[in-house]
Amino acid sequence: RIRQLKSVPKDSFVYRVVVCFTAICSLPSINRLRSVAHLWFDIVQELRTCWETGKMIAGLESGSPNLSFSKLYQNLQMLNCCIEHRVRHENDSATTTTVDNPIEPDEDGDQFFECSSNISPSKSNLTELQPEGRLKPCGDLKLLNSNEILYVPVTQECPPATEDMLDEQTAVLTSLGSGEDATLLRAKMQSRSLLSDMESFKAANPLGTIEDFVRWYSPRDWIETEEVDADGNIQKHYSLSPRMQLPDNLWVEVWQQARPIPVRRQKRLFDDGKEAEKILQKLSSLSPGEILEQLIPVLLHTVYDRIAKEIEEMEESNAVALLETLNAKEVLIVKGKDERKKKLQQDFIVCLTSVEQYICRFKSFKEKLFSPDLNHKEKEEMIKVVTELHTRPEIPVKGAAHGRLGKRLASLFTKTKPTTNQANNDSTEAKNQFMTPAGKEYILRASIARPSNLRSRQSPQRMYCMLAQDEFRLCGAFSEDTTFF
Template structure:
């Protein structure tokens, strides 16, 4: 028993797999799961496939020695047409693997893809590959670890019979360095990469790279090589645009120096970038598939001049965060919407002193709106003389800027009207292209104020400037109410709570109050004269037709038998005789009464009334209270009707006021009009109509208590505007300002942006939804502002490119070229250096080189001499040189089968990268 325990203690299971074997087995298992061994040879690649087609990606996580790795598979997804064509024509097998075929294909040389790990396609020229990367982005720089990982991939590929090349990400992650292996069909491919910060001298030119490439592929076998095929691409950068720079200047607020500058600029929002949105131009000059025998590039001489390149292409790099004026205006105003400082906090105690009518009119607005309108010079001189004796509301806006702004908002206060309002009284939002946007008429007072407020907030002092402008604006409104002066640019009539914003409704309400006040005062003495005239005459005369003459005689005969109306019961407040109706009781003509106008209400008042109705409840008392609140206008109309028709009944009123509640019959009464009866709802005992009729007295409209107290409503409107904090003021203006911004965007016409109208319409749909409620949805406005700014950036970029490439010339070729540039991809320049676009780009580089040379000469270190002509070149030194060398040669011995070889080289100022795809024959060594 004891011997058995000892024997079990020293027993070892040598069949247990090690961590490395488990890792290899897991690699092989994933390869089978992805079905990579079943990959067949695909069709030849076409130009641009690496960039234009999509890449299929899949990944799987695994561990090795407590280190987490991620195995990723990338494969180019070809079109169905390409696959069908290949199936139809594929009748023989190729002795090379798919990767060996791809490295000899030149259609996608130098293709740059920005996505992660897809740079492998450019380095090695393959359409499908596997890459093993550490999950935590750690550096794998130890040579032993690299060999272990590559060996693991090699064993897994061989065991799975997979021909897809596999690589390991090595060195630091930012270096994008990869090394790997490819196996299959009796060959082995080594994918090696070198990344150095210091460039060896012999590798700076093509001559040294060719020697290095030949030494690598002929090492160990003494054979004569055929000429190496070379593809070359040089990149030139243009960052100094000199005279081709385009910027948008901010608006100028020096109004006093020009008579038209202030008005023209104030009515528009700025648009465009504050600095050139185009950062740099990348010019690519390419020589494709050239034999090494026909080109020389050494330290002493080179044939690789840009003007001699067989292909030209270009790409522009935009400034990442372009600052645009319109976007800044909206962003700054949105920030103000969250500012809860009061007017007193920003302007002091004097901000609440609205309507202080001193004889000196200390405020600039009070001076501006005197009954005898002064000129600007008189206003300034008087304000200067009274400044010491009066307490003014001070703000960041200087007086010489504020006065033109106020004249722009209230042009009727200027003797020489420079910017009058159009007639907006009949403006219908439904007839406009902006229907559905609940703001105001374009170029009306609220529209102008929103734009001016944005100018002041952005350029003249932020929240304090907006507070100062608002204070002066409300002061002017109060002054006009007291003087009975109509507010311009708003229109007359009742507040339009359906199609306009709340601020516009408040101004409409004030205009309505001003009109009612003026009409009431004008009609006061006229009504007195009418009453005196009616008291002197017992008979009343009204026009009638000949058809009514016979009936009038009969009625007159009956009226002579009746007593005349008593003094207190005489008819008054008649507007006109009804064309057909007569009183049911006496047969006298029914006269239309003069009634009070409907009570105007703004949207917030309507919502408050609705809330009160909802809070009353549903019981009997609540119903009676609700009916009483709703019957104020009905009572007024009944009293006017009784005053105009002293002997009328409820049925007479119903026939005129609510014809649907009078059901006519087939018979005629003694006066020749159809008989009838009231509707069932009017016969309900103690219904509101009957109760109100019984309590109504015969009082004409001009003697009734006003349903609409214009004085009270005007003061409420002024108090509403005066009591807002700066954030609430900004929210009142925000819908109109956003509308104006979108209007400014819609005025931009760009042939290079054919979808601009559709994009504008999508933003308009959002704005229509955002302007409906009173309580602003700030998140939605932020989205709209972001959309407008994004489109503004695109328009600014296109405008800059047109200025650089087109100038005053416009053509379809240039427009199409700019459209392609805006897509952010490399664009072929047809005709190369000899084409229209090529000549334009050459001129840009030449001008930039001249400017740099002159700047260097002016510094004193350079001298203009014969050597100056040599220094002054059209193009600078390339910022990047790329070479692809290809050859087909037997390796590793002269008796081996010929194998494709490829070397990619990238030379920049601070590093060199070499990526070699070297194949060997594993059958005939």
């Protein structure tokens, strides 16, 4: 259920920030928005310090941004990816030594190389190229045009992306239109990673062809068939899949553009510096209202966790339905339209108030009626009694004043009795341990046969009497069996 809120992991960095903001907003004597703004400024400054010093942000899941979490959490995960990528790149640059043409990184950390786009390596040049960037052999595969082993190249990692970045990319691709030129341009924009992998493959396998690349990169597009010739020998035939043989195939065009460049000399697909600055600028420009709006799903998550913990301790079945209702209200707030959110938030507050009242009443009943010496069976019976107190106006007390529940109820009056008159009323306390009542009520119930004791069926009778200092009431409700009368 929590995944529908698009929140964050429990006890994560963002989760704790929300708890802190909630504590600030609950204080009555301070300027809440100003306090939130000051705290958020310090948080952004600390995030920038982490980026500049290469220190990972604690309290976040490792790896690429998880799109099932909130956008703020995704941005912080992306910032962690930038920090990790930068530290790894600096370590690789420090440990890598080159003999010929050492590469000096520029101020931004990017590496650029002057390559002529008009050079098309001939077959003789390919044989002279030294393989670079080999990771490991690709099983038992060998190149089709030679007997050399096919090697898996070292490639760049797929650039991580947040939900905001994917939305921006989608908007750019959509704005190109729907013509043939736009479709071609859109395909080229999406083929940066493919071009990088092809260049790495060519550097690791100088004599490789596009068929060799497909065998490693997309085995499903490499079709192998077997035929039996006239002599009974099995002949194997190989070919590309039909989609790879279509005219103007993008893979063929990219293969022709790719040059044998190992991954360490390629321009990076993921610009960690640019992405980190973009995220930090975005976070620093948020107003207190925008911050709190982004944290609403996480706030709802914290509310759910707290209520769920209280209900689990209650061990009361009816409260589970209240928790499900509360969660449904939370999902409506997150997924509802903007024009309805105010109404949905008001409904949620009403629902939350009723749940809190239910929990408080249960705790009050439990504190007053439960004794520490209850066994498991007696505890279940008392929980059932408390549940009935929530749903019914009155309940029967088994055993009356001599039962366990009756004794606990009697002790409540004893505990709440004023102690000021104890010294003066020692004799009366022995007879009556309750404080002086403001009034007394008497209820008499009976089931008797009326009007005839022999022929009439029993029917309920009730009499009510109230005695106060200046008031007396007597009410009766009587019934008869009039079937034969």
